[in-house]
Amino acid sequence: MKKRILVLSLSIGFFACNQTAKEVPEGNEIILTEVAEEPTKPEETEIWGPTPKIVTVDSRTGIPSDAIVLFDGSNFDQWISAKDSTAVKWDLNTDGSMTVKDKAGDIQTKRDFGSVQLHLEWRSNPAKRLSGQNRSNSGVFLQNRYEVQILDNNDNDTYVNGQVGSIYKQSIPLAKASSPTGDWNTYDIIYHQPVFSSNGELTQKATITVLHNGVLVQDHYQIKGTTEYIGWPKNTAHGKQPIKLQDHQDQSGVSYKNIWVRELLD
Numbered sequence: 001m002k003k004r005i006l007v008l009s010l011s012i013g014f015f016a017c018n019q020t021a022k023e024v025p026e027g028n029e030i031i032l033t034e035v036a037e038e039p040t041k042p043e044e045t046e047i048w049g050p051t052p053k054i055v056t057v058d059s060r061t062g063i064p065s066d067a068i069v070l071f072d073g074s075n076f077d078q079w080i081s082a083k084d085s086t087a088v089k090w091d092l093n094t095d096g097s098m099t100v101k102d103k104a105g106d107i108q109t110k111r112d113f114g115s116v117q118l119h120l121e122w123r124s125n126p127a128k129r130l131s132g133q134n135r136s137n138s139g140v141f142l143q144n145r146y147e148v149q150i151l152d153n154n155d156n157d158t159y160v161n162g163q164v165g166s167i168y169k170q171s172i173p174l175a176k177a178s179s180p181t182g183d184w185n186t187y188d189i190i191y192h193q194p195v196f197s198s199n200g201e202l203t204q205k206a207t208i209t210v211l212h213n214g215v216l217v218q219d220h221y222q223i224k225g226t227t228e229y230i231g232w233p234k235n236t237a238h239g240k241q242p243i244k245l246q247d248h249q250d251q252s253g254v255s256y257k258n259i260w261v262r263e264l265l266d
């Protein structure tokens, strides 16, 4: 959040409109601290610190150096069954992916997360040809309650606020950027958690940006609350929570691979 402090000059020129605010850095932000003349030298508007941390990207995997790898295809170490915290019962495949096991239930991370940058890859199952919401339906839930829909919508229409890339029952995606059925899709998600007051009232909505195969489908959307199948969004105060992947219990056959997350500061 950008804080701004404006200290007005009490000089004779108080009402002079030709004065402009001087911006000086504080952390990664710029804060107005005084009224000053328009800079005349480039150095006056240069900021030299603090310097951003260095993050490198693995050229083979594409994973940033400060990311937490949630799934690399080798095991379910970062995950548990959501309903009873037991070991994950989904299928671990030999190609580095995992597949939803029908009626085995949702899975969630062992760790809790607040605001994150999340990358995951998923694909629908071409052998599953049910219609509407029952064709390769899964979903990724931020903080265990806000769903980005996963669905095979290729030649398969449904309500648009529940199609692939939607914030379920809330926000229609800006585009349908699906890969052909059976091919891998990427989701890159920037999520900022909501803020609640000490008495539990929502004071700042969560926001979410989603890129589907590199295409912007959610643009800093302000999440209204929980993504309910029936009913209006709800807002109950919460802190950090797991990331959850959905078993829609309709033989979806959705697979996932290459899941990593970077924790963000609020």
Ligand code: MG
Binding pocket: 137, 138, 139, 147, 149, 150, 246, 248
């Ligand atoms: Mg779903």
